[in-house]
């Protein structure tokens with residue numbers, strides 16, 4: 001019974017959020033799935049900005065994601081660049097126009113209003129609860145966590161205040177550690 005209620009609550013919230021953005025996305029001729037890919041690319045790090053990572057994050061087929069990326073590119077929202085070392089790998093970056101579109105829709109007005117009427121503690125508790133549910137879904141189903149460096153097993157804090165990725169052997173800046181990563185492994 002609880003499972004049913006949880007699913008109904010998540011789907012209702014999701015439907016309300018989708019309906020808020022639908023009109024704005026229609027102005028750009030975008031489908032929600034294409035906007036989801038754009039939002040992912042705004043928040044992912046340099047190891048995770050490939051079509052393959054977008055596919056894994058969204059849990060969709062390669063063909064669907066490839067088509068979505070083509071549309072984002074044709075609208076000037078996403079730019080493609082070949083990897084410097086491996087020309088077979090393509091990196092995707094979000095244009096200024098794409099970033100402005102995401103900033104205009106995220107966070108949603110519906111959630112901003114909730115935030116204005118709630119205490120910081122209540123908002124934090126809600127975020128913790130939703131985060132915990134997401135982690136459980138990912139854990140038990142074997143999905144990648146797509147978390148930030150701060151909670152990653154591979155992250156090492158250097159004495160000079162910088163961070164270091166033990167997997168890629170590269171330094172991470174303060175902005176880097178706020179981005180989500182396809183290689184993230186929960187501590």
Ligand code: SF4
Nearest residue numbers: 149152155165181183
């Ligand atoms: S520390 Fe973890 S999350 Fe951060 S870049 Fe390395 S693998 Fe990715």
